[in-house]
Amino acid sequence: MPKITFVKPDGSRLEVDAPVGLSVLEVAHCHHLDLEGACEGSMACSTCHVIVDPAWFGKLEESTEEEEDMLDLTFGLTDTSRLGCQIRITEELDGLVVSLPDAHHNMLAG
Numbered sequence: 506m507p508k509i510t511f512v513k514p515d516g517s518r519l520e521v522d523a524p525v526g527l528s529v530l531e532v533a534h535c536h537h538l539d540l541e542g543a544c545e546g547s548m549a550c551s552t553c554h555v556i557v558d559p560a561w562f563g564k565l566e567e568s569t570e571e572e573e574d575m576l577d578l579t580f581g582l583t584d585t586s587r588l589g590c591q592i593r594i595t596e597e598l599d600g601l602v603v604s605l606p607d608a609h610h611n612m613l614a615g
């Protein structure tokens with residue numbers, strides 16, 4: 506099974522099993538990580554904002570226009586920001602590293 510690593514706002518890292526087909530948001534929830542995902546993947550919030558490791562960003566499927574629009578409203582947007590609910594785990598993403606922004610900031614933006 507692929508594994509992905511979450512980097513928490515305090516800099517600590519957590520490597521977890523990431524079943525193929527789940528979203529990064531769902532994997533984070535399985536491990537009780539602090540990633541809200543208020544709209545449960547319908548791209549109506551930005552509380553699932555994650556920052557993808559630059560080495561991995563180009564390997565993800567491209568974001569849709571809807572995702573880009575939502576990201577534009579996200580606090581703390583970076584060049585490698587994505588919505589966690591829109592990244593689907595595949596075998597190719599084994600080793601993916603994503604950082605979780607400060608949850609409080611995500612909430613302010615949402």
Ligand code: FES
Nearest residue numbers: 542546548553590
């Ligand atoms: S959970 Fe709302 S946009 Fe991802």
